[in-house]
Amino acid sequence: MARPHRPDFPPPALITTTEDLAALCTRLASETFVTVDTEFMRERTYFPELCVVQLAGEREVAVIDAEAEGIDLAPLGDLLANRDVMKVFHAARQDIEIFVLRFGDVPRPLFDTQVAAMVAGFGDQVGYDALVSGLTGGSIDKAHRFTDWSARPLSPAQIAYAAADVTHLREVYRRLAARLQADGRLDWVAEEMGVLSDPATYRPDPETAWERLRPRSNNRRFLAMVKALAAWREREAQRVNIPRQRLLKDEALLEIAATSPTDAEGLARARGVTRGFAEGRTGTSLLEAIAAVRAVPDADLPAAPQPRDSARPSAALVSLLKVLLAAKCEQHHVAPKLVASSDDIDRLVLEDAPDIPALHGWRREVFGEDALALKAGRVGLGVAGRKIRLLPIGEPA
Secondary structure: OOOOOOOOOOOOEEEOOHHHHHHHHHHHOOOOEEEEEEEEEOOOOOOOEEEEEEEEOOOOEEEEEOOOOOOOOHHHHHHHHOOOOEEEEOOOHHHHHHHHHHHOOOOOOEEEHHHHHHHOOOOOOOOHHHHHHHHHOOOOOOOOOOOOOOOOOOOHHHHHHHHHHHHHHHHHHHHHHHHHHHOOOHHHHHHHHHHHOOHHHHOOOHHHHHHHHOOOOOOHHHHHHHHHHHHHHHHHHHHHOOOHHHHOOHHHHHHHHHHOOOOHHHHHOOOOOOHHHHHOHHHHHHHHHHHHHHOOOHHHOOOOOOOOOOOOOOHHHHHHHHHHHHHHHHHHOOOHHHHOOHHHHHHHHHOOOOOOHHHOHHHHHHHHHHHHHHHOOOEEEEEEOOEEEEEEOOOOO
16 A cells, blocks of 8 residues: 655654643644644553653644643643544543543543544454554554653654654544545444543542452452452552552452451561561551451441352353354454453343343444344354355244
8 A cells, every 4th residue: 555645744843831832732723633642651650650742733743741841731731622623542541541630531522543443344452553554554663662751851763753653643543534434433433432531431449449359259358358458559559659569469458358467567477568568657557447347347348249140151152142243243344342242242142131232322233133133043144155144034833
């Protein structure tokens, strides 16, 4: 594929002052869309540390030094909130999280080219490099992918690398939008933007942090302890701004929940817990959280989760539905992962009317209705040439 024609635009501008940022955002506010990317560091912190923001419009691209002395990013916040300008990202979640933390809301309206590519049939979670190559014939220089974006000054090579992402993204967006418009699928993408557009998506809830630990127990006291300690760890990690695993690893948290130590000496016996940690402010706070759970009367402990239905889905029917899913997604040129997950298929086999995405909206049209018909025995699967097709099954005599 030949490279698409690219308009003549000046080299990327490095923005280091509030005045220049305000002028840039004023110009970009007249665009129909801007492409957006960020570079950040998170290895040593709980919250991402924003280092660089890249913006591109029709005829200019800029790299904003978010760590420049004295710079106020408020004009950027205003641009991201401007509902007359589409904000285009690729794999937007981490970028949007940064903006929600910084400005309090999700950029609106937004368009995620990774999601759009899945709707357009490019496969599950297609990489940006592959998308740029497939749609524009361009290529991405990977040399600075793992660079230290917090180091200053930014080198010309870093600036060029950062700018390239949003420069290519303009053409990716145009071509994806045109394809989806022609296929009548822009509404599908808009529906998928619902989760990305919810600020709650980016605000971790300490009270649900225990779920990622998946404790295998019905002991109500232990489960209450796991929930409390996971919530404590989340809040404490946020307070001191370090990764939760650096504060207290999962295995140590589960061990502490099981042993529920009463003093620093007992706490220090847990794997990975130093005496300094146990005797310090953090350890004291953790022991207080443990004591609070120990003081809860048995009658007031939360109920153990109800065991899930022990029935196992028919492996044959699961396989049949997965064949149907693959066939329908091949027919409609959409990524199967976007339509139905393995858990969705299992629930579809086990439940009469599960509340799953595959039975709502455009997914129901693509797959859900036929899946229900196949499960009910109203249709079967056959082969026509090299394609799977549905075969109606008559009512028994």
